[in-house]
Amino acid sequence: MNNNTFVVSDLDGTLLNNDGLLSKHSRTKLQRLINNGLNFTVASARSLHTISYILQDLQLSLPVICLNGAYISDYNTKKHLVINEIQQEVRQGIRGYVEKHNVGVFISTHHNGEDFLFYNQINNGGLQWYYEDRIASNDQRLKKTISIKELRDHYITCFTFIDKEKKLLQIKRELLDQFQDKVEIHLFENLYSRGWYWLTAHDYRATKDRAIQQLQDEFGHQDKELIVFGDHINDIKMFKIAHQCIAVQNADERLKKHAHEVIGTNMEDSVANYLEAMFRPQ
Template identity: 45%
Template sequence: MKTVYVSDLDGTLLGDNAILSSFSKKILYELLDQGLHFTVASARSVVSMQVMLKGLNLHLPIIEFNGAFISDLDSGRHEIINSICPSVVESIYKLILEFGCVPFVSSFNGTEDCAYYKDVINDGMRWYLNDRLTSKDRRWRAIADLTHSFHEQVVCLTVIAHAQQLLELQSAIIERHGTSTETHLMENQYSPGWYWLTIHDRKATKDQAIRTLVENYELQESEIVVFGDQINDIKMFKIANHAIAVANADAELKRYATLVIGSNTEDSVVKYIHQDWSNRCALKSDFDIR
């Protein structure tokens, strides 16, 4: 039986500096060359993943924006786009403004990915924008009116503020659009004290993206092994044969884990994959000999 390995990035595969270590990159490079079925599922965009995973020859597409896109890592081409209904985008935008917040808008305009911003009203938003501009992220565009982006395929609204404000906003969004959207609220581990609320279409989840991926690549009979650290990984943990949390994972996620390994700072995900892959290859070799 084939095995498909899917890992979250921040806090899981990546170290605390948001970098894939040279050790992990080297091992993954070698295993991918041997035929390893491996990919990543992240809230990040393919643009930032291209920098982090440069040099890795992934045979499978990556899952970005928590499942809003399924994309080819090298080219950035989207194989699947799960965008939010335009009328829902407009309604949620009005709610966001009512709660005294301003979102970042992530979209696909038919040719390229875009990330729009207007007013930057707090240090959490400022950190994010500076981080992306410093990284020369080509998606980012200042815009006079955010609603002008709503005719594009909007895949994510990102709101950055303090926890209580976002909890109340999230509740209002769920009450009004809970059946058509997926929301995630998490602290930004690189900018402590600031929380991110992301709003996606209901189809934009990691579990649905994994199901689509294995079906499109005729891997339905494969065992699914996933790795994560945050509550946005819970749904993919529920569908996996083996759901593996890193030691630094959220306590809620660990409730759904079949195994807890070392932390993200110890290359624990790649060490596990290396050992598991080696064991499976050895078993296959013994079976073939018999």
């Protein structure tokens, strides 16, 4: 195994199949590569809870990047090593927007060593889908809140608005106009509930590229070749810092423009197959 590489993969649409699962084929190949010394981890918009639920018994030797870089977390102990909380000015502004327009939102927080996922109301099909998805996965973080003001003592790391694209574009414009470089915004369609879009708001420090660089510094991988895999525009920043940027065939065309190579789709175990071929003993 070539230990001069550092590999980071996105999850949804990249490493996972269209059911949001890591196939047995990919799991077996990845575990074999990791056991043989591959420096491998994942960077995802998902929470630590959900990453753990999906990867299950896959044994990672490196921390994982959660909520697009809001957290860097120890996969084995389930403790956060880095928490990039949203600044008070931004969270207060978003609270005012939510109350003024009476919109439903999910709020990711951390308090007294625990993660929480609060929601204020379920008033459309997209929010309902996410609520039921969290119930189905036995997500103990899920809690009802009357007001965001109740969370004043929590680290707030992400606001997730779920609605139709047109409405979220309006929210996106207003948040960027108000907070500019203090917030990191992502707008994307839910791959598993088509027609409903998600708008996530993080602190400006919560990006995959920043998190990867922190991991490289912390674990002494600065001089290693960085290889990244992705499918969506929230992967562009990590593509820009990598030595090798690899997009799956089903990736957004805007991301493909930044890729050095395009491989098969996420339904073909393409990431695991590519890594196996790359690190096959000569």
